[in-house]
Amino acid sequence: MSPTRSVVIVGGGTAGWLTAGLIAANHKGHLSVTLVESPNVKSIGVGEGTWPTIRNTLKKIGISEADFLKACDGTFKQASKFVNWTTGDDHYYHPFMLPKAYDQINLAPYWQAQPNGLSFADTVSYQPAACAQDLAPKTMTVPEYAAITNYAYHLDAGKFAPFLQKHCVENLGVRHVLADVTRIENDGDGYIARLQTDVGEAIAGDLFIDCTGFLSLLIGKHYGAAFTSCADQLFIDTALAIQVPYEREDAPIASVTKSTAQRAGWIWDIGLTHRRGLGHVFSSRFTTDDEALADLKAYIGPSGAHLTFDEVRKIPIRSGHRQTPWVKNCVAVGLSSGFVEPLEASSIVMAELSAQMIADQMPVNRAAMAVVAKRFNTTLNYRWARIIDFLKLHYVLSQREEPFWVANRDPSTMPESLKDLLSLWKYHFPWHDDLDHRDEIFPTASFQYVYYGMGGRTDPGAFPKTPDWPKAVGHFQEVARARQAVTGQLPTNRNLLSKISQYGLQKV
Known part of the structure; x- marks a missing residue:
């Protein structure tokens, strides 16, 4: 019945620092939040598209929108644009605004x-x-986070996590420990009691959050929580990612994540302020790496003609999710909980919603934890099922x-x-x-x-x-x-972002 006083997050990256920020902001002065991050593990760093929920998340954490946009080369995203998905010669939009009078009439x-x-x-x-x-x-x-049209962001994932880290440590009191976890120790009831690290520090806590990505150090390796594959429904299993410069400095910045269908998958195209992020996600059952690279080169055009595998990042994708992402006093957030494919920015939004649910329903003691865990697991399984649909x-x-x-x-x-x-x-x-x-x-x-x-x-x-x-x-x-x-009335993406860089935005 002892109260929950300390939360330990294992793993950094976007999921880890968003979780740390939301919990620390919700419970500042009542909970200690420690994030343990390996200096030897590099984050995947290609999740550059978000869902409109991210605006409220950043606002809750206390981040200035203008500061975020400038620090992370952020741009505005208003929709997903799907090219050639239906017949091979077509396109349509999935905008973020609801249909007119959505609550009144279909x-x-x-x-x-x-x-x-x-x-x-x-x-x-x-x-x-x-x-x-x-x-x-x-x-x-229009002030920070307010809108004329609903929007999310594109961002440089390699800059986003360090930006969140700095804010969480300096403004929210999150303790940051750079160390590898060498041993996980349970108490007599099977709950995690402490983590032993390679720097000689034992880190105790009441709730442990696994943000170790595909490694799933706590929820997978320690607790063996079952992983349910959805590879029989969603066939994408590999990504080839690359960054390309704009052809000119004043090139338009797209307001959409552009997804262009290919013979065995699709290519994402995300415009930041100084570059584009591209990635070909595909199914290895239906094409080879060489063919996938050739499709990516063809998409890039003449500047990609001599692209080699040395210049792209190959990322394996294991589609599926944990059936019980919360076990005892350990809960998984981000890739350790599950991942399907990057279509519709579902990965970051699941990390956001999971972290917010933990922050909102933080169990006050171990007696309440089992009930919260059961509710969390039910909710997450439902959300994964709807995302797959x-x-x-x-x-x-x-x-x-x-x-x-x-x-x-x-x-x-x-x-x-x-x-x-x-x-x-x-x-x-x-x-x-x-x-x-x-x-x-x-x-x-x-x-x-x-x-x-x-x-x-x-x-x-x-x-x-x-x-x-x-x-x-x-x-x-x-x-x-x-x-x-x-x-x-609206300016272009590049025009507004240039002005924000110079003058900032009005505070709410």
């Missing part, structure tokens, strides 16, 4: 029943138009005929929950009640953007459920007016 039936030549996303939101022009999500007069949706709707894409359409590779949704959406327009919770990572709107963006159709038969034509048409007209007004 606009999908009206869009489909009255074709206007615009995509679903363009009909219900003006954000794709802003993205097409590489515009920023706000102007200089959402990511798989991008593949099953493709009409591409390469073996990789054909295999993805095999019903035996689809989760039953996704098959149920696809069966439902043939006759019922996707809406709130289709998912179990209103606070989903990816709400029904996200499913709508992908489903209709990739050519999905709904046939309501004799029950079209379109009684509010005047209201729907009014919303469509409002979107059209806002599209013209807002895109005429």
Whole structure:
């Protein structure tokens, strides 16, 4: 019944320092937070796309948005743009803004029943138009973290973790220990009591958080928590990552994470202030490393013609997650908990949400810990299942005929929950009640953007459920007016970021 007084985080990187920051900010003066980080382990450092939740996370930690953008070469992200995913000659957007009047009316039936030549996303939101022009999500007069259009960030992952570290240590009182863990010691009840390190220090704690990435030193190696693979559903298992310069200093900075489909995977393209981050993620079952590199070179163009394996980072991907990410007084956050693939920035958002849940529901003592752990494990398993559903949706709707894409359409590779949704959406327009919770990572709107963006159709038969034509048409007209007004008002990404670098932003 002794109170929880100390939290020990093992592992740094984005997951470790976000977790340290959220817990320290939530419990400043009540909990000690120690982060033990190996000086010999390099973080993966290619998670450069985020989800809009990151704005609230940084704000909670007490970070200045302008300082963050400048320190991490950050840029604004308003959507994901998918190129060639459906037929090989197409594109669509998954914007971060919800459809117009999302809480009042489902606009999908009206869009489909009255074709206007615009995509679903363009009909219900003006954000794709802003993205097409590489515009920023706000102007200089909008304060930090506030927005005209909903947004997240692209960032230099190699600079983000050190930036978080400095803030956590200097402003939140997090103790930073550079050491390798050499032994993990349990107490008589099987709970972790302390860590022995190679610098001779024994570090005791009440709650231990495993942020050691794919190594999974605590939750995997020490506790042997079961890992559930989803490789039979999501086939991506390898990434080739590289950084490339802009062709000129004033080149436009994209407002989207661009994802371009390839014969056996896809290429991400993320624009920072001074460079682009590219990565070809693919399935080794359907292509070779040499073929994947050739596809990446072709995507880069003439400047990538002589690219070799020495110039790219090859990263193996093990798709899946822990069934019990919280065991005893040990909980996994980040890659040690699970990873599927980098599509839709799901990795960082899962680390954010996990860390926030721990901070919010911090067990006051060991007696409460089992209940909190059970709730955490249930929540995480549900979230992983929904992420897998959402990511798989991008593949099953493709009409591409390469073996990789054909295999993805095999019903035996689809989760039953996704098959149920696809069966439902043939006759019922996707809406709130289709998912179990209103606070989903990816709400029904996200499913709508992908489903209709990739050519999905709904046939309501004799029950079209379109009684509010005047209201729907009014919303469509409002979107059209806002599209013209807002895109005429917003600066470009590069223009706004240049001004922020010079003058900063207004504090909230």
